[in-house]
Amino acid sequence: MDTLSYINSFAPAKINLGLRILGKREDGYHEIRTLMAPISIGDNIYIERTEDGIVLETSGHFDVPKDANNLALKAALLFLSHYSIQSGLKIKLTKVIPPGAGLGGGSSDAATALSSLKELFGIKDSIDTLFQLAAQLGSDVPFFLLKKPALCTGRGEKLQPATIHYPRKGILFYPGFPVQTPWAYKKYRELLDQGAVHPPDPATIDQPLNDLEQVVFSKYLWLGTLKSWLINRFHPELCLMSGSGSSLFALFNQEDPQFFESLIQEAKNYLGSCCWIRSFEILESI
Ligand SMILES: C[C@@](CO)(OP(=O)(O)O)[C@H](O)COP(=O)(O)OP(=O)(O)OC[C@H]1O[C@@H](n2ccc(N)nc2=O)[C@H](O)[C@@H]1O
Numbered sequence: 001m002d003t004l005s006y007i008n009s010f011a012p013a014k015i016n017l018g019l020r021i022l023g024k025r026e027d028g029y030h031e032i033r034t035l036m037a038p039i040s041i042g043d044n045i046y047i048e049r050t051e052d053g054i055v056l057e058t059s060g061h062f063d064v065p066k067d068a069n070n071l072a073l074k075a076a077l078l079f080l081s082h083y084s085i086q087s088g089l090k091i092k093l094t095k096v097i098p099p100g101a102g103l104g105g106g107s108s109d110a111a112t113a114l115s116s117l118k119e120l121f122g123i124k125d126s127i128d129t130l131f132q133l134a135a136q137l138g139s140d141v142p143f144f145l146l147k148k149p150a151l152c153t154g155r156g157e158k159l160q161p162a163t164i165h166y167p168r169k170g171i172l173f174y175p176g177f178p179v180q181t182p183w184a185y186k187k188y189r190e191l192l193d194q195g196a197v198h199p200p201d202p203a204t205i206d207q208p209l210n211d212l213e214q215v216v217f218s219k220y221l222w223l224g225t226l227k228s229w230l231i232n233r234f235h236p237e238l239c240l241m242s243g244s245g246s247s248l249f250a251l252f253n254q255e256d257p258q259f260f261e262s263l264i265q266e267a268k269n270y271l272g273s274c275c276w277i278r279s280f281e282i283l284e285s286i
């Protein structure tokens, strides 16, 4: 049977339709409860088997690490080492997802690299192994292996497939600067210890609220202003920061492409060129 020599894959971004922080853990992470969904905006990863050498080329709208700090490369190295595979690889990563935007771009690249390599090398063992490797790479990485909406608990790696009861279409706003995830959780912990933020009321646990918004908005005041403007001007069904920021998304009960085009145009006129604005759809599966 012919073996594949290369694979080209779509690595979607995600949005968090709520992110509740349930408590601090001994290991430095937080117990969370978050509904995540893949969306129609994503990176592209091409992986080719070569004789020797592991080469990563990156291109696209955004700069990301080009060394072993790149999560796609990190995932590939972990995979080869786990299965004791001696092979060269050429990886071409085209970035479309803004980094540090709370859209899980690095995690999605890592998960997509793992599943591409499993296929490329014809690995037949249980998918559980890939989930274990994914969890070693980051809390959000297992979600991107599942490839469908899920309620994520634990530190984010425990997955339960979920149905999304919100409109599927929306607009994404990346303000042009990143927010670092470790900073957001650290700041949350500090504010919690000071009594400036409070653990979620169990009665609201499944409401679409993001417990990191207050923390991130307290440093990046403009994001709070942007959220208020979006709500007051366009009345979305849901408007939230995704993950630890910096992007915001708004969902609308609308099918008409003209509605989204004119909203984007008005937002661009109002916000200027610093803000990256795109329409998207929530994906049921990838
Ligand atoms: C906030 C979320 C929401 O989906 O996403 P992003 O905004 O990063 O996309 C996730 O919890 C991020 O997941 P991920 O980006 O994979 O985080 P990791 O690499 O595992 O962890 C980075 C750091 O964030 C903190 N962290 C992460 C997850 C968690 N449940 N509790 C934490 O306290 C830890 O300090 C950790 O060292």
Ligand SMILES: Nc1ncnc2c1ncn2[C@@H]1O[C@H](COP(=O)(O)OP(=O)(O)O)[C@@H](O)[C@H]1O
Pocket: 064, 065, 069, 070, 071, 072, 097, 098, 099, 100, 101, 102, 103, 104, 105, 106, 107, 109, 110, 178, 179, 181, 243, 244, 245, 246
């Ligand atoms: N393949 C990758 N794509 C994006 N960022 C990456 C990648 N590999 C490593 N990183 C690093 O991970 C950080 C977080 O990026 P990303 O996963 O896109 O954001 P977030 O954690 O906000 O969802 C970036 O600042 C970047 O330095």
